[in-house]
Amino acid sequence: EAGVAQSPRYKIIEKRQSVAFWCNPISGHATLYWYQQILGQGPKLLIQFQNNGVVDDSQLPKDRFSAERLKGVDSTLKIQPAKLEDSAVYLCASRSSGTLAKNIQYFGAGTRLSVL
Amino acid sequence: GENVEQHPSTLSVQEGDSAVIKCTYSDSASNYFPWYKQELGKRPQLIIDIRSNVGEKKDQRIAVTLNKTAKHFSLHITETQPEDSAVYFCAASKTGGSYIPTFGRGTSLIVHP
Numbered sequence: 433e434a435g436v437a438q439s440p441r442y443k444i445i446e447k448r449q450s451v452a453f454w455c456n457p458i459s460g461h462a463t464l465y466w467y468q469q470i471l472g473q474g475p476k477l478l479i480q481f482q483n484n485g486v487v488d489d490s491q492l493p494k495d496r497f498s499a500e501r502l503k504g505v506d507s508t509l510k511i512q513p514a515k516l517e518d519s520a521v522y523l524c525a526s527r528s529s530g531t532l533a534k535n536i537q538y539f540g541a542g543t544r545l546s547v548l
Numbered sequence: 549g550e551n552v553e554q555h556p557s558t559l560s561v562q563e564g565d566s567a568v569i570k571c572t573y574s575d576s577a578s579n580y581f582p583w584y585k586q587e588l589g590k591r592p593q594l595i596i597d598i599r600s601n602v603g604e605k606k607d608q609r610i611a612v613t614l615n616k617t618a619k620h621f622s623l624h625i626t627e628t629q630p631e632d633s634a635v636y637f638c639a640a641s642k643t644g645g646s647y648i649p650t651f652g653r654g655t656s657l658i659v660h661p
Contacts, residue, residue: 436591463647474554474637474651475592487646523591527647535580535647539591 434458436540438524444546450512453543457505457526463487465537466499466509467523475523481507511545519547550575552640554652562660567628569655571638572620578640581621582649583612587634595636596623599643628659 437456445451457464462483467475478497480487484504492499496515501507511518521542528536551574561567571581579600584592598605598612598621605612609628614621621640625632635656639649 472557472653474552474639474653476651477648480646480648482646488648535582535597535641535643536594537582537649539584539593541591 436524436526436538438522438540438543440543441541442544442546444548445514446548447516448513450510451514451545452511453509453522453524453545455507455509455524455540457507457524458528458538460528461526461538462504462529463527464501464507465525465527466507467525469521469523469542471520478509478522514545514547516547519545521545550578550640550650552638552650552652554638554655556655557653558656558658560658560660561628563628563630565628567625567632567657567659569623569636569638569657570620571622571640571652572618573640573650574619575640575642576616576619577642580641580643580647580649581612581614582639582641583623584637584639584651585634586637586654592637625657628657630659630661633657633659 464481466478469475478492479489481501499509523542524540525537554571582597585595586592611624635654638652641649
């Protein structure tokens with residue numbers, strides 16, 4: 433099966449600019465996650481969607497970050513305005529709701545963001 | 549919420565040696581523990597997982613052990629090879645409902661040929 437697709441792979445912006453990331457999950461996967469991975473750390477959950485509804489966004493800095501999954505398939509994550517500390521890899525992951533593979537997350541390759 | 553501690557942060561071994569990475573978790577209700585391997589510049593990939601009703605699971609050179617009482621679990625890699633060099637992440641979560649794993653900070657494993 434095709435994997436989780438993310439774009440762009442790399443993005444360099446100046447602080448206070450805006451940026452958007454796109455994710456296309458594995459076909460049929462109802463659950464989609466956005467993670468922030470700062471260099472040297474594990475992935476930190478930003479937001480989880482179930483279809484087009486938000487399950488958990490408690491760690492999303494809502495003053496500058498937003499995410500949507502309007503049709504329950506693709507998702508976009510936006511940062512506006514960006515700060516230096518937002519430099520990280522942004523990972524998207526999806527998960528099937530099928531019984532056998534229920535807890536397996538499949539990750540995309542990520543978008544590496546550098547804020548100058 | 550759940551807190552996962554992972555040690556060591558860096559592990560350097562000679563090819564053929566064994567490597568052990570340890571994680572502890574705080575939430576006794578966590579019952580699913582996956583391990584991910586992330587090669588440089590690539591996506592994290594699941595390599596093995598264990599559920600709380602099992603104490604040990606093995607897949608070729610990789611094994612995971614779980615001690616529910618002590619709330620810790622470990623990844624064991626035997627006969628290490630240079631291609632095992634990567635960052636390994638442990639995670640802990642509860643199954644059922646919304647599945648939200650908490651990840652450790654990662655261990656950078658370096659296997660010297």
